[in-house]
Amino acid sequence: MILxxxxxxxxxxxxxxxxxxxxxxxxxxxxxxRFDPWELVGIGDVLxxxxxxxxxxxxxxxxxxxxxxxxxxxxRLLVQAGAQITREIDPAPTGRMxxxxxxxxxxxxxxxxxxxxxxxxxxxxxxxxKLAAQL
Numbered sequence: 001m002i003l004x005x006x007x008x009x010x011x012x013x014x015x016x017x018x019x020x021x022x023x024x025x026x027x028x029x030x031x032x033x034r035f036d037p038w039e040l041v042g043i044g045d046v047l048x049x050x051x052x053x054x055x056x057x058x059x060x061x062x063x064x065x066x067x068x069x070x071x072x073x074x075x076r077l078l079v080q081a082g083a084q085i086t087r088e089i090d091p092a093p094t095g096r097m098x099x100x101x102x103x104x105x106x107x108x109x110x111x112x113x114x115x116x117x118x119x120x121x122x123x124x125x126x127x128x129x130k131l132a133a134q135l
Contacts (some may be wrong), residue, residue, distance in 0.1 A: 001074060003113075003122050004067040006047035010060060012048040014039055021046060027134075030121060033093045042121075044134065062099065064109035067122075071096050071112035078102070078110075 011017040021043045022028065026122040031042030041048045047065060062083065068074045071089055078100045079085065086107065087099035095113040102108065113121070125134070 001067055001068055001070070001077075002066050003043075003118065005040065006045055006065055006067075008054050008059075008062070008064060009046050009048045011048055011050050012052065012132060014048060017048050017050070020047070025134075031094070031117075035093050035105070059109075061108040062109055065097070065111040066108060067111050067113055069112070069128075070109055071098060074110050074112075075100070 009017065012094050018029065018041060027043070029041045029043040031040070031047075032103045033040055039050040041050075049059070075085060075089060075098060082103040083100045085098060086101050087097075089096050089098045092111060094117055097109060097110060097111045099107060099109050124129075
């Protein structure tokens with residue numbers, strides 16, 4: 001069900017943050033897009049989210065995103081487990097997303113990527129023997 005997990009990193013200066021991450025990952029980002037009011041960049045298992053403090057405040061306490069194979073089934077299982085859906089399934093630049101607060105209080109973003117992204121960023125690297133952190 002979970003295909004990939006990211007550690008979210010918040011910044012006010014995307015390029016300064018990426019300069020360090022490029023060195024540590026010895027490579028370039030595999031994902032870059034805007035989802036107003038944020039700029040998001042994926043490099044390895046890190047998703048950097050850039051914005052001003054007001055833009056970042058609503059998501060600072062959240063974990064993720066956790067990339068799932070089926071967001072509808074994930075929603076069903078989360079509700080069954082007692083989670084509260086705090087943002088219903090919505091379109092996103094990479095597919096579909098939602099937020100859920102787990103019974104322990106953790107707030108997690110779940111994303112179902114488009115089939116093209118799943119192929120490009122999950123299955124093709126796996127076939128090539130690459131780890132998710134090497135993307």
